[in-house]
Amino acid sequence: MTADPAIDLRGVSKRYLTRGGEVEAVSSLSLAIRAGEFVAVIGPSGCGKSTLLKMVAGIETPTAGTITVEGGTPDQARRRRLFGVVFQDPVLLPWRTLEGNVSLPLEIVGSRRPERARSARELIELVGLAGFEASLPAQLSGGMKQRAAIARALILNPSILLLDEPFGALDEYTRNQLNLELLRIWSQSRVTALLITHSIQEAVLLADRVVVLTPRPARVAMEVDVTLPRPRQLAQLRTRECFELVGRVSAALYDRLEREAGRERGEPAAALAPGHLDSR
Numbered sequence: 001m002t003a004d005p006a007i008d009l010r011g012v013s014k015r016y017l018t019r020g021g022e023v024e025a026v027s028s029l030s031l032a033i034r035a036g037e038f039v040a041v042i043g044p045s046g047c048g049k050s051t052l053l054k055m056v057a058g059i060e061t062p063t064a065g066t067i068t069v070e071g072g073t074p075d076q077a078r079r080r081r082l083f084g085v086v087f088q089d090p091v092l093l094p095w096r097t098l099e100g101n102v103s104l105p106l107e108i109v110g111s112r113r114p115e116r117a118r119s120a121r122e123l124i125e126l127v128g129l130a131g132f133e134a135s136l137p138a139q140l141s142g143g144m145k146q147r148a149a150i151a152r153a154l155i156l157n158p159s160i161l162l163l164d165e166p167f168g169a170l171d172e173y174t175r176n177q178l179n180l181e182l183l184r185i186w187s188q189s190r191v192t193a194l195l196i197t198h199s200i201q202e203a204v205l206l207a208d209r210v211v212v213l214t215p216r217p218a219r220v221a222m223e224v225d226v227t228l229p230r231p232r233q234l235a236q237l238r239t240r241e242c243f244e245l246v247g248r249v250s251a252a253l254y255d256r257l258e259r260e261a262g263r264e265r266g267e268p269a270a271a272l273a274p275g276h277l278d279s280r
Ligand SMILES: Nc1ncnc2c1ncn2[C@@H]1O[C@H](COP(=O)(O)OP(=O)(O)O)[C@@H](O)[C@H]1O
Pocket: 016, 017, 018, 023, 024, 025, 043, 044, 045, 046, 047, 048, 049, 050, 051, 052, 216
């Protein structure tokens, strides 16, 4: 018997009511994530990725379908503080030091000052920022701020890490560096990780499984198991196995675009790559 998934989405839909009418962001999406698994979700901009993550986090409620997180509702999971969340914008308080920012969640739950300082320093060390405890956010680079956001997300010892394009604003070098850091942290802490990204390479380097979403409304277009051995290294990005995986994710992601472009060129549909997606 296999254990229940840590995160289980069944037939989940989300419609937003806006002044311009209804916007369907997510449509009958089902996805199960095992405890300790690292899942990367990739999809076109505006397809509903953040909406998906917010529903898992208990910030938005689905219009249809159910989400179960470690045996309860997302809202219960949020109250049990099961989540650590990292967004693209690290949102650090500018007047607080790095240590003050990282320890903020502990302050909110009322933990005592010596314990806060000890935990914050441990995590600052874990994310490679030792020595910068007293620095203000303005004195930190973009990559360092994002490391701080990761440390802050981990300080309440979450069992689930939700990451919404955390490295999207970083240059490629820093991004790769932080990818390796995240891998190390994940393999040490064994949290369940759900990463939204728009980088195919990042998805393949980090994840056990890459879930490709359709253009809005988001549904699962394809799932690719990433068979690259662990521990992962950047050098694996240059292997044939990795090229093959990146190619499969890319084909699923660009399937519709490529077919549309082919139609514009007047090519018969049969001449194009086999459709992985539903032919809406
Ligand atoms: N709070 C909201 N109210 C109304 N529409 C929203 C809201 N949040 C997102 N949307 C719409 O839902 C769609 C998906 O948005 P989002 O989940 O942010 O996409 P992604 O993260 O994939 O770029 C978009 O069309 C967006 O405009």
